[in-house]
Amino acid sequence: MESFVFHPPESLQEYIDILWLGKSADLSITSVHYAPEFTELIFNYGDRFEIKGENVAQKRSRESCTICISGLKKQPFITTTEGRYCSAGLLLKPYCFRFLQELLKAPILEKVERCIFRDLINTQRPDASKVFTLLEAFFSQIKLDPILQIFEQQISATFLERGALKRFSQRQQLSSKSFIQKFKKHYFITPAQYVKLRQINYARSLIHQRPDLSLGQIGLEAGFYDQPHFVRVFQQYMGSSPKNFSEPKVPG
Numbered sequence: 001m002e003s004f005v006f007h008p009p010e011s012l013q014e015y016i017d018i019l020w021l022g023k024s025a026d027l028s029i030t031s032v033h034y035a036p037e038f039t040e041l042i043f044n045y046g047d048r049f050e051i052k053g054e055n056v057a058q059k060r061s062r063e064s065c066t067i068c069i070s071g072l073k074k075q076p077f078i079t080t081t082e083g084r085y086c087s088a089g090l091l092l093k094p095y096c097f098r099f100l101q102e103l104l105k106a107p108i109l110e111k112v113e114r115c116i117f118r119d120l121i122n123t124q125r126p127d128a129s130k131v132f133t134l135l136e137a138f139f140s141q142i143k144l145d146p147i148l149q150i151f152e153q154q155i156s157a158t159f160l161e162r163g164a165l166k167r168f169s170q171r172q173q174l175s176s177k178s179f180i181q182k183f184k185k186h187y188f189i190t191p192a193q194y195v196k197l198r199q200i201n202y203a204r205s206l207i208h209q210r211p212d213l214s215l216g217q218i219g220l221e222a223g224f225y226d227q228p229h230f231v232r233v234f235q236q237y238m239g240s241s242p243k244n245f246s247e248p249k250v251p252g
Contacts, residue, residue, distance in 0.1 A: 001027060001085070004120075006128035008135075014149070015139045017091040019128055021120050027085035034076050035200050035237045039097040042068040043116050046086035053077025055097065055188050059104055065113050069104065071097035072189050072197065076239035088116045090135075093152065094194070095186040099142045108138050147172050147179075148186055155198070165191050199223050200237045203230065207242060215242050 001024040008016040017038065042049070044066045051058075055071035070077075072094050092100075103109060112134045120126040151168060169179040183191045203222035206213060213221070219230025219242075234242045 004126050006126075006132075009132055011136055012132060012139060014144065015092055015096055015142070016135070017093070019088065019090055019131065021088045021126055022085060023087075023121070024085040026083060028082045030078060030080045032076050032078055032239070034239065035197055035204070036070070036073060037094060037197060037201060039072070039092040039094050039100065040068075040070045040089055041092060041096075041100055042070070042087055042089040043113055044068065044087045045117055045121050046081075047083030048081065049085070049087060050080045051077065052080075057101055057104060061110060061113055065117070067104065067109065067113065069097065069100045072187055072194065074189060074193055074197070074237055076237075086121050088120050095144070095148050095152070096142075097188055098186045103138070103141065106138070106141070108134065108141075112138060145182065145186065147174070147182065151183075151191075155195070165195060195223075196233050197237065200234055203234065203242065204238070204245070207245060218242070 001022060003023075004021040006019040006021070008019065042051075045064070049066060049068070051068055051070050053070070054073050054075065054077070056068065056077075058066055058068040060066050112131065115131050115134050119130050120128065150172070154168065155164070165179075166176065169176050172179070174182070180190055183194070187194060189197075199222045203218050203224075206218045206221060210218070215230065216227040219227050222230065224230035224233065231241055234245070238245055
């Protein structure tokens with residue numbers, strides 16, 4: 001399998017983390033994924049590619065390409081690939097999901113799709129420069145909410161602190177209800193659910209990197225009230241208990 005990663009220019013970094021590309025003559029695999037902290041926009045030019053889970057949308061273009069949008073998820077989700085694999089995708093900031101839904105049928109997205117096929121898929125020397133130029137035009141149609149941008153910048157440093165969400169909404173002079181409504185409109189989950197998502201991913205890294213810590217210690221380090229609270233939320237987001245998480249997951 002061939003794979004490539006391209007990093008966006010500075011002008012796109014408030015929307016895009018990376019652009020990835022994968023190609024294989026034959027790839028048949030079903031995988032379980034957990035707790036994504038990003039929105040993903042995928043262009044599939046191969047055979048079967050399917051995502052099963054919450055906050056997923058897709059369309060089939062006139063050029064025999066399937067465009068998929070996958071947002072934040074509170075439960076495990078499954079991807080299936082069968083046959084020829086030819087896909088490119090964008091890992092995006094989580095607040096991009098709503099805009100992508102609205103622009104899924106925009107003509108410029110079809111231009112992006114054709115450019116990806118020409119410059120990344122149907123070539124021996126992939127070059128993302130023209131793709132990024134089109135993406136700049138595409139994302140110029142999006143007006144980001146400044147409060148959510150500030151939230152993303154601050155939450156990385158404070159998401160483990162209890163009461164951080166309440167303090168943030170107060171500093172922005174918003175009621176908790178108004179902030180929750182604004183947040184759900186773009187992220188499709190609540191701020192509290194998003195914080196849990198971040199906490200679970202932090203706990204997940206501790207499980208692998210700090211085997212000396214007990215589950216209770218990991219839960220407290222990740223910001224949960226106690227071990228039962230940690231185990232309950234982990235089970236919801238990851239589909240298994242923290243103790244059993246490292247065991248292979250086989251989709252039914």
